[in-house]
Amino acid sequence: MLRRYFITGTDTEVGKTFVTTRLIKYLNQHGTVAMGFKPIAAGAEWIDQQWQNDDARAIMAVNPVQQEYASINPFCFEQPIAPHLAAERPPSVIEVVETVNRSLAQQQDIQVALIEGAGGFLVPLNESESFADLIKPLNAKVILVVGMRLGCISHALLTFEAIQSRGLDVVGWVANQIDPMMSCYAENLATLERLLAAPLLGELKHNAETFEQLTQSL
Numbered sequence: 001m002l003r004r005y006f007i008t009g010t011d012t013e014v015g016k017t018f019v020t021t022r023l024i025k026y027l028n029q030h031g032t033v034a035m036g037f038k039p040i041a042a043g044a045e046w047i048d049q050q051w052q053n054d055d056a057r058a059i060m061a062v063n064p065v066q067q068e069y070a071s072i073n074p075f076c077f078e079q080p081i082a083p084h085l086a087a088e089r090p091p092s093v094i095e096v097v098e099t100v101n102r103s104l105a106q107q108q109d110i111q112v113a114l115i116e117g118a119g120g121f122l123v124p125l126n127e128s129e130s131f132a133d134l135i136k137p138l139n140a141k142v143i144l145v146v147g148m149r150l151g152c153i154s155h156a157l158l159t160f161e162a163i164q165s166r167g168l169d170v171v172g173w174v175a176n177q178i179d180p181m182m183s184c185y186a187e188n189l190a191t192l193e194r195l196l197a198a199p200l201l202g203e204l205k206h207n208a209e210t211f212e213q214l215t216q217s218l
């Protein structure tokens with residue numbers, strides 16, 4: 001049975017892609033066939049006659065099975081801004097979910113799908129829907145990436161509250177050490193462990209190539 005996880009974060013540029021690529025590597029090295037997807041991306045270069053986004057390319061580089069670019073990133077917009085502003089016609093939740101389901105149906109052997117959002121949890125998808133609205137119809141559980149830097153405690157708690165208020169299941173959160181100079185890193189981590197009502201799935205050190213271990217099986 002395919003398990004689906006939606007990777008959200010405390011903000012844009014907190015390491016969702018960094019964590020997603022490491023999770024893909026870790027899971028595949030530990031016997032679980034895991035593939036990553038970035039259904040909607042803003043910020044792209046024209047490569048091989050199509051717009052391609054760096055996050056999607058990084059994910060494809062570690063995916064164990066190669067699919068065509070558009071299966072990993074079906075909605076790609078040129079400008080590196082909020083996706084609903086970058087898109088000429090932003091997609092609906094239904095369109096995104098159908099497209100992801102079609103890509104997943106092409107791969108019978110995948111056990112885990114890691115689906116990266118864009119920006120923080122409540123980024124708009126279009127005029128009336130947000131990325132958060134994708135999660136239930138995708139049948140996904142949430143992994144929250146906390147970019148460990150000053151300010152992350154409040155961002156993590158706000159994000160967590162918003163996730164919980166929608167009745168979504170959080171499988172765990174990741175402490176991603178984006179700032180190697182963060183003061184009182186261990187104390188910040190302990191505070192988050194105390195205040196977030198979900199398990200710490202793992203810590204990802206600065207510049208780490210992989211997770212040392214995960215506390216939950218995905």
Ligand SMILES: Nc1ncnc2c1ncn2[C@@H]1O[C@H](COP(=O)(O)OP(=O)(O)OP(=O)(O)O)[C@@H](O)[C@H]1O
Binds near residue numbers: 176
């Ligand atoms: N643990 C880490 N160690 C070193 N660099 C990191 C780490 N995590 C993230 N970075 C770097 O920080 C930057 C932002 O990370 P990333 O692109 O993964 O963010 P994101 O949350 O996916 O952003 P977006 O909202 O644009 O998708 C990148 O340059 C990435 O290489």
Ligand SMILES: C[C@H](N)[C@H](N)CCCCCC(=O)O
Binds near residue numbers: 012043081083118
């Ligand atoms: C372009 C950027 N790297 C992300 N892909 C999109 C970030 C959208 C943020 C929108 C917002 O919350 O203001």
Ligand SMILES: [Mg+2]
Binds near residue numbers: 015055116
């Ligand atoms: Mg990203």
